[in-house]
Amino acid sequence: MTELKNDLFLRALLREPVERTPIWMMRQAGRYLPEYRATRAEAGDFMSLCSNPELACEVTLQPLRRYQFDAAILFSDILTIPDAMGMGLYFSTGEGPKFKRTIDSAADVKNLPIPDVADSLDYVMAAVSKIRTALDGSVPLIGFAGSPWTVATYMIEGGSSKTYSKAKALLYSDPESADLLMEKLAQTTTDYLNAQIRAGAQAIMVFDTWGSVLEPEAYRRFSLASMQQIVDGLIREQDGRRVPVVLFTKGAGTRLRAMVDTGCDGLGVDWTTDLAEARELTGGKVALQGNLDPSLLYASDEAIRDGVIRVLESYGKGPGHVFNLGHGIHPEIDPAKVGVMVDTLREHSPRFHS
Numbered sequence: 001m002t003e004l005k006n007d008l009f010l011r012a013l014l015r016e017p018v019e020r021t022p023i024w025m026m027r028q029a030g031r032y033l034p035e036y037r038a039t040r041a042e043a044g045d046f047m048s049l050c051s052n053p054e055l056a057c058e059v060t061l062q063p064l065r066r067y068q069f070d071a072a073i074l075f076s077d078i079l080t081i082p083d084a085m086g087m088g089l090y091f092s093t094g095e096g097p098k099f100k101r102t103i104d105s106a107a108d109v110k111n112l113p114i115p116d117v118a119d120s121l122d123y124v125m126a127a128v129s130k131i132r133t134a135l136d137g138s139v140p141l142i143g144f145a146g147s148p149w150t151v152a153t154y155m156i157e158g159g160s161s162k163t164y165s166k167a168k169a170l171l172y173s174d175p176e177s178a179d180l181l182m183e184k185l186a187q188t189t190t191d192y193l194n195a196q197i198r199a200g201a202q203a204i205m206v207f208d209t210w211g212s213v214l215e216p217e218a219y220r221r222f223s224l225a226s227m228q229q230i231v232d233g234l235i236r237e238q239d240g241r242r243v244p245v246v247l248f249t250k251g252a253g254t255r256l257r258a259m260v261d262t263g264c265d266g267l268g269v270d271w272t273t274d275l276a277e278a279r280e281l282t283g284g285k286v287a288l289q290g291n292l293d294p295s296l297l298y299a300s301d302e303a304i305r306d307g308v309i310r311v312l313e314s315y316g317k318g319p320g321h322v323f324n325l326g327h328g329i330h331p332e333i334d335p336a337k338v339g340v341m342v343d344t345l346r347e348h349s350p351r352f353h354s
């Protein structure tokens with residue numbers, strides 16, 4: 001294996017000293033980049049892009065050519081798992097993800113197959129190894145999946161939702177079927193992430209985008225417990241190096257405290273929680289990743305610079321911080337604004353590590 005030339009991101013996740021704060025950006029490969037839109041047009045549509053390892057590798061590298069990011073993230077989607085379970089994922093432009101079939105009953109949950117991911121998601125593993133070769137040790141590669149609860153919301157609702165009423169109805173009306181669904185997803189997700197690690201992913205992120213819509217007890221049972229199961233089942237070391245795991249429940253707030261106990265290495269924090277408070281809640285036991293409000297990238301260059309410095313000051317001095325947005329970048333953002341964020345971080349973060 002080629003030696004990693006820039007391991008700031010991995011070191012920061014293990015709370016080891018770094019000379020500056022590393023940065024990557026959620027949805028760094030995406031629609032705000034004209035070159036992404038061009039490659040997606042070449043592929044035909046979003047799923048054709050995901051399932052073509054060459055083009056998925058190309059769009060993964062695009063943001064790294066423009067900005068000095070300290071990590072790459074696999075180009076794929078959290079909904080490849082239900083697709084591999086036979087649910088028929090498709091994207092209609094401007095409408096987000098949709099499924100041809102949905103989970104509507106206890107029988108649907110029982111009949112849901114556990115796919116052999118090495119086979120049905122082989123295109124993802126092919127993309128991972130292609131990206132690793134192309135990166136040639138420049139920066140580490142992040143693999144990812146959605147949390148079982150977040151993925152289940154799409155499987156039950158048939159797409160995006162504002163209220164999650166169908167998904168919550170299943171949890172409350174038939175909790176045993178909901179447990180079985182989470183179990184099937186947790187098992188498949190663990191296999192899938194381990195396959196990504198074997199193919200070359202050097203860190204793992206689990207996206208629990210909709211965990212915070214649940215009340216505390218339901219969050220623990222249906223979201224946190226299944227993430228715990230995934231963390232417990234993951235390969236944690238490869239090629240003599242720890243493979244750090246980051247959990248991200250958007251809007252986690254005070255739930256960050258319980259998330260620490262999963263044994264993860266890092267937690268994603270969105271912009272609604274101050275990093276100083278998150279650091280206190282988590283007692284310095286994990287690294288923190290975040291948390292500039294993505295909408296701040298609509299602002300003037302000066303306001304962006306102030307915002308980046310505020311995030312650095314809020315975390316404070318010392319190791320254990322990975323800079324990121326608090327959620328994915330919006331598609332309308334001017335790519336030049338991302339440059340302002342990255343340059344400001346490069347200039348100002350060293351003094352937080354001296």
Ligand code: CP3
Nearest residue numbers: 026027028029030046073075076077078096097207209328
């Ligand atoms: O971050 C990256 O650059 C890596 C790629 C990545 C994508 N999706 C590509 C994508 C990652 C990590 C995801 C995760 C994902 N997908 C999540 C969790 C993180 C989050 O943002 O909350 C969720 C909930 C999904 C499901 C999903 N995929 C939705 C709801 C949508 C449509 C809405 C939207 O944001 O566009 C997608 C499509 C999608 N996934 C796009 C990209 C670049 C846009 C599709 C396009 O190009 O038309």
